[in-house]
Amino acid sequence: MTERREITLEVGEKEFTFELTPQDVTKYFNTLTQTNKVSPANNLLMTTVKQDERASLKSLLGNPLMVMNLAGTLLEEYGPDVEITVKKPSNTLSA
Structure with a gap:
């Protein structure tokens, strides 16, 4: 995935534009x-x-x-909109 995205955040009356790549996000998570x-x-x-x-x-x-707060908002906006559901295991036993 080489998706480069430009995201603008408004903080008070100022705007900041960020350009994120998957490599930027990976580096962030790897240094936490x-x-x-x-x-x-x-x-x-x-x-x-x-x-x-x-x-x-x-x-x-x-x-x-x-x-x-800024980093969290930036990462949330960068992330894809994907619906994820956890399937619960069946309680019925196989004979």
């Missing part, structure tokens, strides 16, 4: 650890936002909750 979540999210945001918007975005990323 139990004790390190904010830094990978910050890196994802800063490396995928348009270059001329980086300074404005960086000024918003001092709050870790803002970082996680």
